[in-house]
Amino acid sequence: MAKVEKLLQGNEAVVEGAIAAGCRFYAGYPITPSTEIAERMAWRLPQVGGIFIQMEDELASIAAVIGASLAGAKAMTATSGPGFSLMQENIGFACEAEVPCVVVDVMRGGPSTGLPTMPSQGDVMQARWGTHGDHPVIVLSASSVPECFWMTVRAFNLSEKYRTPVILLLDEVVGHMREKVVLPDPKDVEVVDRPRPTMPPEWYIPYADTPSGVPPMAPFGEGYRYHVTGLIHDVRGFPTSRPDEIGPFMERLFRKISANFPEIHLSEEFETSDAEVVVIAYGCVARSAKRAVKEARERGIKAGLLKLLTLWPFERPAVERLAEKAKVLLVPEMNMGQISREVKRVNQGRSRVVTLNKVDGTLITPGEIVEKMEEALG
Amino acid sequence: MERRYEIRLSGYGGQGLILIGIILAEAVGLYEGKQVVQTQSYGPEARGGASRSELVVSDQEIDYPKPLGLDLLLAMNQQSLNLYCGDVKEGGIVVADSTFCDQFPVSRVVKIPFTRLAREQLGREIVANIMALGAVGAVSGIVGFESLKKAVLNRVPKGTEDLNLKALQMGWKLGEKAKRELVKEGREEYIISAEEL
Numbered sequence: 001m002a003k004v005e006k007l008l009q010g011n012e013a014v015v016e017g018a019i020a021a022g023c024r025f026y027a028g029y030p031i032t033p034s035t036e037i038a039e040r041m042a043w044r045l046p047q048v049g050g051i052f053i054q055m056e057d058e059l060a061s062i063a064a065v066i067g068a069s070l071a072g073a074k075a076m077t078a079t080s081g082p083g084f085s086l087m088q089e090n091i092g093f094a095c096e097a098e099v100p101c102v103v104v105d106v107m108r109g110g111p112s113t114g115l116p117t118m119p120s121q122g123d124v125m126q127a128r129w130g131t132h133g134d135h136p137v138i139v140l141s142a143s144s145v146p147e148c149f150w151m152t153v154r155a156f157n158l159s160e161k162y163r164t165p166v167i168l169l170l171d172e173v174v175g176h177m178r179e180k181v182v183l184p185d186p187k188d189v190e191v192v193d194r195p196r197p198t199m200p201p202e203w204y205i206p207y208a209d210t211p212s213g214v215p216p217m218a219p220f221g222e223g224y225r226y227h228v229t230g231l232i233h234d235v236r237g238f239p240t241s242r243p244d245e246i247g248p249f250m251e252r253l254f255r256k257i258s259a260n261f262p263e264i265h266l267s268e269e270f271e272t273s274d275a276e277v278v279v280i281a282y283g284c285v286a287r288s289a290k291r292a293v294k295e296a297r298e299r300g301i302k303a304g305l306l307k308l309l310t311l312w313p314f315e316r317p318a319v320e321r322l323a324e325k326a327k328v329l330l331v332p333e334m335n336m337g338q339i340s341r342e343v344k345r346v347n348q349g350r351s352r353v354v355t356l357n358k359v360d361g362t363l364i365t366p367g368e369i370v371e372k373m374e375e376a377l378g
Numbered sequence: 379m380e381r382r383y384e385i386r387l388s389g390y391g392g393q394g395l396i397l398i399g400i401i402l403a404e405a406v407g408l409y410e411g412k413q414v415v416q417t418q419s420y421g422p423e424a425r426g427g428a429s430r431s432e433l434v435v436s437d438q439e440i441d442y443p444k445p446l447g448l449d450l451l452l453a454m455n456q457q458s459l460n461l462y463c464g465d466v467k468e469g470g471i472v473v474a475d476s477t478f479c480d481q482f483p484v485s486r487v488v489k490i491p492f493t494r495l496a497r498e499q500l501g502r503e504i505v506a507n508i509m510a511l512g513a514v515g516a517v518s519g520i521v522g523f524e525s526l527k528k529a530v531l532n533r534v535p536k537g538t539e540d541l542n543l544k545a546l547q548m549g550w551k552l553g554e555k556a557k558r559e560l561v562k563e564g565r566e567e568y569i570i571s572a573e574e575l
Contacts, residue, residue: 007404007414117420177443178400178416180407284443291441294379366442 011036017152024050025075027064034106058083072219078104092131118361119172145179157192173284213256275304292369380438384445389454394507399431409525505545512549
């Protein structure tokens with residue numbers, strides 16, 4: 001199949017990206033503004049020999065995804081704020097049991113049922129800390145339909161490589177917008193598969209440390225028997241309360257991600273080389289910010305943009321570098337200030353961090369960002 | 379800054395405005411090779427309520443995905459016309475379904491009774507949206523008829539192709555005529571009545 005150009009919604013491009021990355025199992029419960037993902041999955045998965053199942057709720061959806069992944073399938077689900085809340089407990093289970101899976105959260109206004117059909121960026125911290133207990137996490141974002149495709153591929157690849165749940169945060173604007181996207185020939189898509197055991201089943205130690213910190217993962221049903229639990233476990237997967245086993249386990253859980261921050265981080269810069277004011281944005285707001293930078297430049301303001309494509313682990317190196325040179329770091333967000341707190345933490349007084357927060361269900365406009373730039377520069 | 383052409387298609391939920399937004403986006407994006415972003419907004423209801431679909435068209439990369447100042451507003455009812463006429467930029471144009479609009483608080487307006495024409499001339503009100511699409515395509519000048527035709531045929535249900543193409547053609551002709559008159563005569567408004575056909 002050659003590459004083909006289509007007009008797709010961000011949600012639909014997620015499905016195409018998932019299938020290109022090898023996803024063959026989807027369990028979900030429809031919710032606006034993510035429903036088109038379930039709809040298209042129900043149509044596309046059977047075409048490629050995959051399985052789509054509509055579950056009774058979001059708790060069951062993520063549980064089924066974890067089960068499918070343990071059996072060897074690349075699996076995902078998609079939801080929005082209310083459903084994302086319900087998935088949190090089992091996202092922690094996937095993290096603890098090191099089960100690769102992808103969860104797409106198309107953000108709408110909240111809290112609670114909130115604003116079903118309107119955009120927001122309110123789940124950034126929930127994606128980071130929604131499940132209990134200290135844990136590492138990978139969270140990606142996208143601001144266009146082509147990015148929805150490629151970030152979904154990336155979500156699967158990172159998830160498989162590090163045996164961890166990966167969350168892709170979209171918003172109603174990006175999920176529902178239609179744009180042209182070139183769907184590549186599947187052979188042109190780089191696909192990463194989870195590490196598999198090379199030893200015979202009787203020698204397999206499921207949670208043994210490795211140089212990368214990621215143990216090989218055996219699919220259930222192929223003779224490799226092991227125990228899977230949400231309790232802290234020893235290298236064989238059985239619950240332990242021995243500090244000399246707990247410590248190394250937790251250390252490895254974090255190390256496998258933290259040792260690879262440079263590979264996981266992803267951002268794009270626009271006009272930042274001489275920028276006095278750098279806008280740090282993600283998702284739909286990054287598009288407003290790009291236009292704001294162009295408008296500001298026309299008015300003689302040296303503006304630039306740092307677009308975050310990886311939200312967690314936070315893009316510390318790029319922000320530190322830009323904070324050294326810029327007078328102002330402006331963080332526009334459709335929440336009351338979630339990524340801006342990280343920017344302040346990393347900034348450490350180097351530059352001045354200014355926030356622009358909007359929670360009325362509408363997209364921040366370029367004009368609002370330019371106005372804030374002018375105000376901040378005096 | 380890139381040049382943008384911005385369109386909003388507005389009316390009641392159920393009038394098929396999101397569908398014609400998708401068709402127009404496919405026509406200009408896939409068949410005319412332009413950049414296009416289509417967005418939509420609707421209430422939580424399945425039917426009724428206000429519905430709108432928006433397009434930004436450009437020859438270059440489109441950053442901000444929503445309209446900044448409308449070049450063209452299609453209003454399929456009075457409520458939408460009242461609500462959005464203020465978003466039309468200077469020199470922009472309104473195309474209104476005069477079946478449901480009788481007050482026009484705008485300067486440049488093309489009044490066509492799409493719904494009435496669809497009912498009386500084609501026997502099916504349901505294709506009023508496709509007729510409006512034809513008119514919007516012709517008035518905007520951003521898309522050729524053949525591209526629009528191809529895009530319509532890709533999206534409408536089997537067995538309704540002829541009816542939809544008739545509606546599209548009718549709308550296109552009326553839109554072309556209206557545009558010609560507006561430019562030639564330098565007129566501010568152009569009214570098309572069913573009797574003209």
